[in-house]
Amino acid sequence: MKPIADLRSYLEFLESKDMLRRVSVEASPILEIPEILRRIMYRGSGYAVLFEKVKGHEGFRIAGNIFCSLDVVRQALGVERLEVIGERLFEPLKGPPPLGIGGKLRSLGEVLSLGKYMPKAVGRAGFTANVLEGREASFNLIPAFKVWPKDGGRYLTYALVHVRDPVRGVMNMGVYRVMIAGDKEGVVHWQIHKRGMQAQQDSVEKGERRIPAALVIGSDPGTLLTGAMPVPYPIDKHLFAGVVRGEGLPVYRLPNGIHVPANAEIVLEGYIDLEDLREEGPYGDHFGYYDKPSRLFPTFRLERVWHREEPIYYGSVTGKPPLEDVVIGKFAERIFLPAIQTLLPEVVDIDLPPHGVFQGMAFVSIRKRYPGHGKKALLALMGLGQLSLTKIIVVVDHDINVHDVNQVIWAVSSHVDPQRDVLVVPHSHTDELDPATPTPMYGSKLGIDATRKLPEEYGGKQWPEEVAPDPETVRLVEGRWGEYGLD
Ligand SMILES: Cc1cc2nc3c(=O)[nH]c(=O)nc-3n(C[C@H](O)[C@H](O)[C@H](O)COP(=O)(O)O)c2cc1C
Structure with a gap:
């Protein structure tokens, strides 16, 4: 299946699945549209919305809640299971290495197939239809949301912030x-643990004062989702977008040297001013x-606005879960499972509960093999990529379904002796948004080993035997069920 070409084709796809509604009356991006989008998601079964008439922004349309359902996202990406996306990178490396010449050629083919995910430079892009420079290039054109009443301003809430890594060039x-923050200025809130911030720190170290950048709005679903994915540094994020899409991403080179998705709706070209650090927020996250960071963030200076005809702005809205970001978090959970399993083969499955807000809580099942294995897994997970930002991690045995919170609660309640199985890591890093810690980015972690204990962990004794019904009685009851007149 060819990847969905762009945002507008994705909206058509959503409409064909009856997952898109159009609003033809005028609506405002300031508070009104965010309120509508939240209301829809809080009802339980959300859908996407295309606002065709945007107050104050003639010619622009707004799409929202485009990631309203994980199943629709899966269908849009043309895969039976989302894990397949992660397997594209890791499966060719698993399995015994081929010894014969035929097998070697076959596996070479598999490795070379990674080439099809590479970005492809193209000389044309729809957004070159309109280029605004000089006085005409202004943030005021963009129908950015004000999401919550006390937000510090209007926000681009789903811009793909592009900067090249100063060390490796990815x-x-x-x-x-x-x-x-002004006609030509935006404050970029990249958090301390993210790749953008790493690029900032490395650039400053190299003595740079500014770095070329682009803010990209609206693209195909795979590329948009990739922007929010914790792709390990230094894997190129355009390359990873190709892995998600199933085919390389066409990219267009802007005059400032930054390549951007050629299928973008709107591109804001400029640079990050590393010397102009500003206050940011508050923002309802x-x-x-409301998140009001105490540190300063760099300024994006706008030089050129590019957009397609009748551009579609896409913005996400935040707030108490479950909103669209929960689906994005679940997408990450699924596609990175194969990567986690490659690094930690004991991991069977993982669940980031929606109300745990990605970094708040994770349930992980493992195939336990030795004493202390539960804690070993906890320690490894607490140090692994962006999963390491998770505040509370519960590890259970492989037979517990981590997607059933009641099974996890049963495991915690019946397998945990707090003084033996609870691990508190004090004075550690934490998510920069975590409202619980007085010092931003610095807090503590809680690990709960809810696996059944081996004799070495259980005073030398065997773990109690779990109840199981007598199979003959089960057969008898099944056979006679109708006779009892119960249902
Ligand atoms: C709607 C939405 C808004 C986000 N806003 C921010 C943000 O302001 N700052 C940030 O550092 N991460 C934010 N994130 C999370 C990052 O996109 C995510 O951590 C991603 O991995 C960042 O890319 P990187 O790993 O290449 O740095 C947001 C995610 C979503 C879905």
Whole structure:
């Protein structure tokens, strides 16, 4: 299946699945549209919305809640299971190495197939239809949301922030909120643990004062999702977008040298001014609290606005879960499972519960093999990529379904002796948004080993035997069920 070409084709796809509604009356991006989008998601079965008439922004349309359902995202990406996306990278490396010449050629083919995910430079892009420079290039054109009443301003809430890595030259493309601070200035809220911030620190170390950048709005679903994915540094994020899409991403080179998705709706070209650091926020974030960072963030200076005809702006809204970001978090959970399993083969499955807000809580099942294995897994997970930002991790045995919170609660309740099985790591890093810690980015972690204990962990005794019904009685009851007149 060819990947969905762009945002507008994705909206058509959603409409064909009856997952898109159009609003033809005028609506405002300031508070009104975010309120509508939240209402829809809080009802339980959300859908996407295309606002065809945007107050104050003639000619622009707005799409929202485009990641309203994980199953629709899966269908749009043309895979039976989302894990297949992660397997594209890791499966060719698993299995015994081929010894014969035929097998070697076959496996070479598999490794070379990775080439089809590479970005492809193209000389044409729809957004070159309109280029605004000089006085005409202004953030005021963009129908950015004000998401919550006390937000510090209007925000680009789903811009793919592009900067090239100053050390290896790979492309960074992260979803970081951008607060509009003036006609030509935005404040980029890349958090300390993210690749954008790493690029900032490395650039400053190299003596750079500014780095070329682009803010990209609206693209195909695979590329948009990639922006919010914790792709390990230094894997190029355009390359990873190709892995998600199932085919390389066409990219267009802007005059400032930054390559951007050629299928973008809107591109804001400019640079990050590393010397102009500013206050950012408050912003009503994923936890449902106003986040007011105490540190300063760099300024994006706008030089050129590019957009397609009748451009479609896409913005996400945040607030208490479950909103669209929960689906994005679940997408990450599924596609990175194969990567986690490659590094930690004991991991069977993982669940990031929606109300745990990605970094709040994770349930992980493992195939336990030795005493202390539960804690070993906890320690490894607490140090692994962005999963390491998780505040509370519960590890259970492989037979516990981590997607059933009641099974996890049963395991915690019946397998945990707190003084033996609870691990508190004090004075550690934590998610920069975590409202619970007085010092931003610095807090503690809780690990709960809810696996059944081996004799070495259980005072030398055997773990109690679990109840199981007598098979003959089960057969008898099944056979006679109708006779009892119960249902
Ligand atoms: C709607 C939405 C808004 C986000 N806003 C921010 C943000 O303001 N700052 C940030 O550092 N991460 C934010 N994230 C999370 C990052 O996109 C995510 O951590 C991603 O991995 C960042 O890319 P990177 O790993 O290449 O740095 C947001 C995610 C979503 C879905």
